[in-house]
Amino acid sequence: MTIDNIIIWFQSWLPANFSIISLYLVAVLIAAIAIFAIMAVNALVAVYAERKISAFMQDRIGPMGQGPGLHAGKWGLLQTVADTIKLILKEDIIPRAADRKLFIIAPFVIFLGAFIALAAMPWGPNLIAADMNIGIFYILAVSSFGVIGIILAAWASDNKWSLFGGMRSAAQIISYEIPAALSLVAVILLGSTLSMQGIIESQAGTVWGFLPNWNIFNNPFSFFAFFIYFIAGVAEVNRTPFDIPEAESELVAGFHTEYSGMRWAFFFLSEYGNMLVVAGITVVAFLGGWQSPIEGVMQGAWWGLFWFLTKMTGVIMIMIWFRWTFPRLRVDQLMSVAWKVLLPIALFNLFGVAIWTLLVG
């Protein structure tokens, strides 16, 4: 289902002279609502999952409310719903010293970064909002949009802790985008396409007889590229061990220290949305997207969605696992990991993949 499909479907039963622009706007709105719903549901489910998993890892039971009403439901299932209601009902505080306009805009800018990136995310063989021929390039470009929002939030709060967080975050995200992009370039070389669907389709078949021909298994270089992208991706979404922009024990809450209520919820929503984006790119670029792990088995439109979501969940689970296991790196250590370790490996990898595609593939 792409936006084009929706337009064609509308055109099939609307009078032919109906304005194409209004049709286009309606189609985009439908896609946008669908993506927003995905983000919201993801935040609901992922927050609950994260709380339960972290509880399991920490020898706790996590949210366990019982009974009806505003309790957290059985096994705390309604915990995130209750949290959301709480956030909506909270007083909206804007510090007097804050730059009001920027303070209000910032959460939406961050949210927008994750939101529009998801437009090019292929959920299934024909389930994608906008099937662009430069899909991966588009996602890389717009997902770095979020950092502007972070800096805006940090600056507008007029709080020293926020400023620290914003500066750290800017340095971190820009640094980690380079190895991430380089490892994706390796994938683009292998698939010789920039389209998300094209990259997935290039990963059909098997390799070495039994493994699916996903990029992670395709050759040794792309195997390493997977890890580089994943590490850089975790850094881009500011999660432990790279959560220095919000580093609770150091910066209180980093760039969103001054935010509360729904504005804060938007940061939260976009953090989980960004996780979705990074997990989605990982799945598309390295884990075969919506392809079934066994060739020819359980394939089709709905199975495609199933596989994509399963793989995505797996990747998000690994991020959660990281978060509740690792301590946090220091800001200079973080930089040296990006520039001294990941970047040289990514460059070498790119070179290796180029040679590989020339000689083998």
Next chain:
Amino acid sequence: MGLVHADEMTLNIGPQHPSTHGVLRLKVKTDGEIISEITPIIGYLHRCFEKHCETLSYEQIIPFTDRCDYIAAMNNNFGYVLAIEKMMDIQVPERVKYIRVIMAEFNRIASHLLALGTFGLDVGAYTPFLYMFRDRERILDLFEITCGARLLYNYMWVGGVSHDLPIGFVEASYRFLDEFEKNTKEYHNILSYNKIFIERSADVGVLPKDVAIDYGVTGPNLRGSGIKWDLRKDEPYSIYDRFRFNVPVGKGTMGSVGDCWDRYWVRAEEMNESVKIIRQALDKMPRDGDVHEALPKKVRPPKGSIYFRTESPRGDLGYYIISDGKGGPTRVKMRSPAFTALSALSEIASGWMLSDVLVILGSLDIVLGEIDR
């Protein structure tokens, strides 16, 4: 647009900040992330302990000592009652002596668990904190079945203890110790040998021997700098000379001697030594006896003064008590080990990054209740 100021920025860490371990305020000068000057500002938890003592009777002061170092209240009681007993020349029953050592060492484990867990939090690891609290919880349960309190015990009295050990305490203690020894391996796996943790704590905030001595730093912080000084060994009080245990010192295993990792490691090792002491004490403890036998009718030490120090989980905890022969002391001065440790902070943490300063502060394991009193 005016001039862009590129000079140093003053930043207040605390008093409301997640990592100040209480209500401490650090006034720091920063140049970007680098901290050039640190001024700890204390007093937010000042409760006039010493002034109160001048108006209270000797027994009434014991609960106040609890509230000084609330993480290791047993050890605070211990030092105070030993000082008074020495002034009054009271001989307590054997069973009481053992009970006190067991309680003090249990509290030392609980205190170190909290120190290590919150140190993990400062470095950004959340899970070890809860692992450690799980075990600390079981120690608090043991205290609870003994004296009903979980944090502020008022357990040790002049001449005895408030309650005898309950039925099943010894067995429960053995059970806990067995499981605790297994659990320490878990801590080392998830925290101590974690590469990121070592990167963050090794070679960071080195406290050299001479600086430590100059500032009067004691306890695990001093031993982390490689100086073997433990009052339980060097100036044995109570019955510590009857037990066999080692005094772990920092060796610079992961970096240089006296870094944060060494201080962390000394505490981790000390917990094992405390386990040894508790085991020996549980084995040797007389099975029955009246714990109230030696309680004096009136606590009224003769005219004079005493300085008595014990090894609390934070170091040399000293009480200077002046008596003029009345029901209450003329003056009680507490020598706080956390205070001296905090005073060394600006010396060892200047020049490090903001993140490191908080890690160094965490590694010193300060308790504000004891610093501000």
